[in-house]
Every structure is written in C-alpha cells, then in structure tokens.
Amino acid sequence: MTVLSTPPAKARPWRRYPASTFYLFAAPWILGFLALTVLPLAWALMISLTNFDGMAPTYRFVGFRNYVELFTDYPQALRSLWQTLLYTAVVVPLSVAGGLGLAILVNRRIRAVGLIRAVFFLPSVVPVVATAIMWRLVLNPDAGMLNGILGLVGIPSVSWLIDPYAFYSLVMVSLWGLGGGMVITLAALQDVPAELNEAATLDGANGWQVIRNVTIPMISPVLYFQIVTGVIAALQVLVQPLLLAQTSSIAMASAVPPSTHVYMVQVYQEFFTNNRFGFGSAMLWVFFLVIMLFTVVLQRSSRRWVHYQASSNED
Amino acid sequence: MTTMLTRQPAAPTENGAGGSARSREKRQRQSAFVYIAIVVCLALFGAPFLWILLTALATPQQLGEGAGGLLRFDNLQWNNFVEAVTRVELGAYFGNSLFLATLTAVLTTASSAIVGFAFARIRARGSKALFTIVLATMMIPQIATLIPTYMMFSQVGLVGTYWPWVLWGLSGSAYMIFLFRQFFAAIPLELEDAAIIDGCGWFRTFVQIFLPLSRPIILTSLLLQFTWAWGDYLTPALLLNQDNTTLAVAVTNAYLDPQGNGITTLQAAGSILYILPALVIFLFFQRYFISSALSSGVKG
Numbered sequence: 001m002t003v004l005s006t007p008p009a010k011a012r013p014w015r016r017y018p019a020s021t022f023y024l025f026a027a028p029w030i031l032g033f034l035a036l037t038v039l040p041l042a043w044a045l046m047i048s049l050t051n052f053d054g055m056a057p058t059y060r061f062v063g064f065r066n067y068v069e070l071f072t073d074y075p076q077a078l079r080s081l082w083q084t085l086l087y088t089a090v091v092v093p094l095s096v097a098g099g100l101g102l103a104i105l106v107n108r109r110i111r112a113v114g115l116i117r118a119v120f121f122l123p124s125v126v127p128v129v130a131t132a133i134m135w136r137l138v139l140n141p142d143a144g145m146l147n148g149i150l151g152l153v154g155i156p157s158v159s160w161l162i163d164p165y166a167f168y169s170l171v172m173v174s175l176w177g178l179g180g181g182m183v184i185t186l187a188a189l190q191d192v193p194a195e196l197n198e199a200a201t202l203d204g205a206n207g208w209q210v211i212r213n214v215t216i217p218m219i220s221p222v223l224y225f226q227i228v229t230g231v232i233a234a235l236q237v238l239v240q241p242l243l244l245a246q247t248s249s250i251a252m253a254s255a256v257p258p259s260t261h262v263y264m265v266q267v268y269q270e271f272f273t274n275n276r277f278g279f280g281s282a283m284l285w286v287f288f289l290v291i292m293l294f295t296v297v298l299q300r301s302s303r304r305w306v307h308y309q310a311s312s313n314e315d
Numbered sequence: 316m317t318t319m320l321t322r323q324p325a326a327p328t329e330n331g332a333g334g335s336a337r338s339r340e341k342r343q344r345q346s347a348f349v350y351i352a353i354v355v356c357l358a359l360f361g362a363p364f365l366w367i368l369l370t371a372l373a374t375p376q377q378l379g380e381g382a383g384g385l386l387r388f389d390n391l392q393w394n395n396f397v398e399a400v401t402r403v404e405l406g407a408y409f410g411n412s413l414f415l416a417t418l419t420a421v422l423t424t425a426s427s428a429i430v431g432f433a434f435a436r437i438r439a440r441g442s443k444a445l446f447t448i449v450l451a452t453m454m455i456p457q458i459a460t461l462i463p464t465y466m467m468f469s470q471v472g473l474v475g476t477y478w479p480w481v482l483w484g485l486s487g488s489a490y491m492i493f494l495f496r497q498f499f500a501a502i503p504l505e506l507e508d509a510a511i512i513d514g515c516g517w518f519r520t521f522v523q524i525f526l527p528l529s530r531p532i533i534l535t536s537l538l539l540q541f542t543w544a545w546g547d548y549l550t551p552a553l554l555l556n557q558d559n560t561t562l563a564v565a566v567t568n569a570y571l572d573p574q575g576n577g578i579t580t581l582q583a584a585g586s587i588l589y590i591l592p593a594l595v596i597f598l599f600f601q602r603y604f605i606s607s608a609l610s611s612g613v614k615g
Contacts, residue, residue: 019440021517025433026445028426032486037452040463047466054466105352116353118601120360125597125604127546129563130590133582134363137370145366148382176360183605228454236456239548243567250568251552264458271462281463288459295454 041288048281055275066282077283079258080266081290087167087262088234091174096226099181104211106182107189117186124180132243135173136161139244161244167259170241174234181226188219217307224306228298235291238264263287371395371583378579392580399570399584408565409588415480415551415561416544422484423491424536428529430487431495432521436507446496452489458549465553475556480544491536494607498532499525535603542593562589 023030048066052059070077106117123131138145139160147157160169192215200210216223241260242251253261253269267287270280369385370378372392377384399405434446468474502525510520526533551561557568566589570582597604 022433022437022439022442025437025517025521026430026442028485029430029449029487029492030445032426032482033448033452036464036482036486037455037460040460040467043467044459044463047463102356105349105356108349110349110353116357118598119357121605122594122597123360123363125542125593126590127548127563127593129546129548129567130586133566133586134367137579137583138363138366143370143378143381143385145362145382151382176363179360187605232454232456236458238458243548246567267462277466281466284459284462287456291454291456291459 044281044284047278048285050278052277052281053275054271054277059278062278066279067286069279070282070286077263077266080261080263083167083259083261084235084237084263087170087237087260088231090171091234092227092230094171095175095178095181095230096223098175098178099185099226100216100223102179102182103185103189104215107186117183121179121183124177126177128239129243131173131176132240132246135169135176136244136246139169161257163257163259166241166245166257170237170244170260173240173244174237181230184222184226185219188222189215192218220306221308224298224302228295231294231298232291235287235294236264237262238268241265242268367583367587370580371399371587373580375578375580395580395584396588399581399588402581403565403569403585405562405565405585405588408560408562408569411555411559412545412562415477416541418477419480419484419544420537420541422481423488423540424533426485426487427491427536428495428526428533429521431492432499432525434492434496435499436525437517449489449492453493461549461553468554474554475559477559479550479554488540491540494532494536495529498529502528531603531606534600535607538596538600538603539607542596545593 049061049063050059051062051066102120106113106120110116126134137143139147141147141157141159141161144160146160150158158165160166196214196218197210200214205213241256241262242253242265245256245260246252253265253273256265263283264287267280267283270276270283366385372395373385374390374392377387377390434442434449464479465474468479473479506524507520510524515523546563547561548563548567551564555561555564566582566585570578570585572578
C-alpha cells in the first residue's frame, strides 16, 4: 500500500525468486492435497458408480444408478437430508445469536469477568466424545440431572435421548459449545469504537436499537464467518448423534433415533452397517455438492449484509 | 437509521436531578438483570461438569436410585478413578493418544510453517491460485474425505497403523498454513534482504530468521493440533483397532462388565481423566487459543 516515489527498480530481478524454490517449499502441501484430498474424492466418485460392497474383489460399474436410487427410491436418505437441513437451520442461528448474547453479557467491567468468560468458553474445548458422555449422564431418564430438576417441580420423567425428544437434546448439546463463537464475537465487540455507541445513545437509541443498528453491522464480518463455519459444521454433524444414541459398547448408526438420524449418520450406516460402499460414496458426493452450494449461496448473500470496514459504501 | 432519528432525543439538562435518579434506578435494575443472567448461564454451562463428577464419584447403587442418589455425599467413591485406570489398560490408551497427538502436532506445525513461508515469501507463477485452493480446502468437510481415505488406506494395508497420521501431518493443515502465511507476510523485507546479502539461501533464511520470530504462532499451532488430535474420535474409530486405538475411542467402549454392559460410573471417571489434559492445556495457554480463534474470525 505504500506509494513508491522512485520508479519501480529493476534491481530485484525475478531470477532471485526461482519458481522451483517455491514449489520445493510448498511440495508437502501440494503432494498431500493431491494424495489425501483429490485422490480420495476421485476414488469416491469412481466407487460411487459401482456396486462395491467393501470386500468383494469383483464389482460392477452401474453408472448413475446409485444417484438415481438416492433421489427417487430411498426415502430414508432424503429424510436424513431433511433432518440435517432442519438441524442446521435451528442450530446455526441459535448459536450465533447465543454467542452474540453471551458476548454482550460479558463485555463489561464486572468482578471475575475473566473467570466467567472462561467458564462459558470451556465447553467448546471439551472433546466431542466427552461432551456426548457428559450429556448422556445429564439427560439420562433415571439418574439424569435434567429429569431430577424437572422432578422437583412435578414434571414426570422424560426420555430425552429417544424420539420425540432426541432432536431437542441434540440441539441443546450443540448449543452448549457456543462459547467458541462468544470469544470471537467478544473480540469484535471490543473493536467497535465506543464513540459510535455513545453517539447512537445520544441520538436517543435504546439498548436494543444500538445493538441492531450499530453493533451488528459493525461486527457483521465476524458473524458471517461464524455462520459459514457453523453451517459447514452443522451439515456434517455425525459423532454427537452417534454417541448420544449409543447404548451398547459399539456406536451403531441403526441405534440413532429418526429425528437425529442426520445425513452423515445415514452415510455411516450405508458404509459400515449395510456395506454399500458404492451407494455411500454417491451420498458423500451429493453431500460434497450440497456443501459447495451452501458456500456459494452464503457468499452471495453476504454481499447484502456484511460490511467490511475498508469499503463502507457498498451496495 | 430512520427509526433512530425520529425517536425523541433524551433531554439531559431538563429536570436533571429527577432524571438522574430515575436513570440510576434504571441502571441498577439493569445490572441486577445482568448478574442474574450471568449466574443462570454459569449454571447452564457448568452443570454438566458437575454432574459427570458426581457420577464418577457414585456407586452403581446410588446411580440406580435416580438423580437424588448422586447428591448423597457421604460415600464418595474416589476409588472409581483408580478402577478406571486399572480395569482397562487406560495407561496404554493414554500413551497412544499422547503419541498420536504429539506426532500430529509436530509434523503438522513443521510442514505448515514451511509451506506458509513459501506462500508468504517466495514468488512463483501459480502461487496465488494455489493459495486460493488452500483456503478453499478449509471448506471441504473433513468427513467427506475421511471415509474415502479409509477405503483407500484399507486397500494398501495402512488401516490399523499410525502411518495415516504421519501422512496427514506431513501434508500440513490449511488453517495453519494460512496462519503462518499471514504471520510471515508481515515480517519486514529488510530482514530477509540482510540475510540474503549475508549469503543465506532460502532454507537458512527460513530456519535462522523466520522460525525464531514465529515462536508464538508455532506454539499456537502445536497446541491447536495437539488438542484437535486428542479430541478426534472418528479417525481413530475408523482407522485403528481396539488394541492400538486412542483414549477417545476407549472411553466410549472399553468400560464393560462381564455381561458386556457399560459401567457408567467408571466411564464417567475415565472421561474425566481423558478431558483433564485438554482442559489443563487450555487453562494454561488460554490466550493462544483465543488469539488463534480471533485471527480466524478476523479473516471474515
């Protein structure tokens, strides 16, 4: 960005930066990308056109039959896709809004605020396995804390981990980790100039109006980032529904109740219960395309409401 | 904006005393609300930690009595923790987790630093396009590549070994490459020029000038990759066997009674031992986690 007063010197010849050096240094990533991202995806694409079952050495090319089956003849899979979209539509807005709410709550000078923030943030660093185990204990119908508390006010025991409640439990468990978003939002809040809030308050805006018309536009890039990463994470949720439903020693996709039987659980089931590697691969590719679609749509929509500081007068 | 402008502005000067009294009352009411909200949230976020601890200290009989049974503190079973370690080979699983997480952290950090340096400092045709691909791979869901990778690795006999972690580590992580690139790109050119004048090649420039400067980011990368690998469930569940798997998998399926039913109290104790290292690392190095979360958020 600096303006050079002298004409661009030719003293820095490009030969000083031989391309081969760059490619030598970047080789670990390039090779890894080709071998561990491109190749598996291509492999899955190839398998998705076959009836491979994971073991038999002979399998046939079946064309797009797996894809056709997925969309026309397999209501279970489409239902799982629908549950995934529902889960995403519920969890992402709630966790971004919740993160913003918590951030506003702790963005003030009060005693032990560091400790309070740490407690809110802590759940987001607990490994997913431990989160699931903890919540299975809290939601346990007999010895669980939630039913214990509800029992105090006379509400009879609820089986939180099976339908029709499993979906709400999954949402609750997911929201427990929203402290990660809180920290990011909190930092963004602290970058909002205090004069802006003061000016708005002097103009007569109440607390909610300041948040709506000053704070949110100012931190919109950070909110947008959380929505993008949140949507991608929510669409591929798998371990939580799998482990929350676990009853025996093995995590079984077939044990997951219908309302939390999300798309990835279905994929897992096709691969590791039904041994339909070809069909599972087709499901993975459809998922891959869905993610790309979401990314593009979010990117498009962001132009309308995300305000980057560098260009304040967009539209 | 219009709603804000049409609103009656507050009149600060008129009847000043009454207004300030009212506003003080309002502020007090507000801060009471804030404290109540904070206490409620603390309870909500902290309760599961408390409950797993109570379960880990209970007897199976107490657990059978329902939620009230866990609240009897006269008979705390600290012995559950001992049994959690001795009943299954928790030490071995702990070692596996420690080994894999350390391996992942060291390899990923080293290769991400090298690649990040290349993107930040070495000019070459195609490097910009490649960097766009690096950023785009962050959007690829990990699971969409994990299962096909599992299929491939099972064909070549890598399932059941730790080699996949070596390969993943060596290829670096897109996010870390991004962080290193941002950091290296901000280092003044003069420093590099001086090194070149002194006759350093690119590798020596990288090792002797850039690496020492990037100590905070190296630490961040080590911590994030370590805790990520420590918490990862799906990869070891798919790629390893019961006898060489990690703690993450073991706590979900190793605590069984002779009939094959899970032993809840021991599982709770084992889970606490499993998350403890992650929490300790987090508490000690909080600011590294938070600063990396910030740099990812700022990217927008």
